[in-house]
Amino acid sequence: MEPRRARRAMKNNKARKVIAIVAAAAVAGVGATLSLAAWNDTEWLFASDGTGGPGITTSTFELEQVALPAAGTAPATVTWADFEANPGNGVTFTLTDLTPGDATYALVALRSKVGSLGGEATLASAVAANGVTVADAGGHLWNATDLRVATWNGADVTATKACNAATFGGTGNTTIASGDLGTASGNAAQTYAADAGDVNFYCFELTFTVPGTLPTGITVDDYMGRSIAPAWKFDAVSD
The missing domain is CATH 1.20.5 (Single alpha-helices involved in coiled-coils or other helix-helix interfaces)
Structure with a gap:
């Protein structure tokens, strides 16, 4: 080549x-001219309670009740419970068969639950108990029944007072409702401490009073053998 x-x-x-x-x-x-633009990394956090659980929660507000002996004696057992729908707690009055002028009594205690916020509650007027069969055609016994409710505050249910005629106007007691059964309601709210901190007692008095002037077409006999089952609601709100 x-x-x-x-x-x-x-x-x-x-x-x-x-x-x-x-x-x-x-x-x-x-x-020589190629290079990495930046380092990459990710970081996360979450709302914690300090022990690994959720850190955002809601508070609770709940009242509970117990029926007590109207005599004011300490109950043999105390079982607090919720009754949030009509008819509610079945409370036994001292007399069940009334003659004109008779009064009958029942004592109930309410408090906030353990762990609950505090708040206040107001007694609403009576309504018919759901699911309870009564015999009061025309509402004559209902209309002839008067209501009074007295309340007081205490530390616990073992040291309550009696619920009777002397309760109304008694020292430390406040009458919050007085009048016809179907219209009388609480005229003031009762306050509740948080976390079951105190107890509010309610003394219910029902008095059967046949009116002096009977409704047209009604005789005294028409009031005999009748039955009613009033139910009451407490409207409560938290602090």
Whole structure:
């Protein structure tokens, strides 16, 4: 081969090698001008209670009740419970068969639950108890029954007072309802300490009073053998 042609072939071979090396470097991602733009990282946090549980929760507000002996003696057992729907707790009055002028009594205690917020509650007027069969056509016994409710506050149910006629106007007691059974309601709210901190006592008095002037077409006999089952609701709100 001539010297000139040999030198040209060698030069072409060198050029091809340089091009191949550059191309390989580009494919491999190496080169003096390539660099990483930034480091990557992620961080998380959550609302915690300090022990790994959820840190955002809601408070609770709940009242509970228990029926007590109207005589004011300490109950043999105390079982607090919720009764949030009509007819509610079945409370037994001292007399069940009334003659004109008779009064009958029942004592109930309410408090906030353990762990509950404090608040206040107001007694609503009586309504018929759901699901309880009565015999009072025309509502004559209901309309002839008067209601009084007295309340007081105490530390616990074992040291309550009696619920009777002397309760009304007694020291430390407040009469919050007085009038016809179907319309008399609490005229003031009772406050409740949080976390079962105190107890509010309610003395219910029902008096059967036959009116002096009877409704048209009604005789005294029409009041005999009748029955009613009034139910009361406490409307409560938290602090």
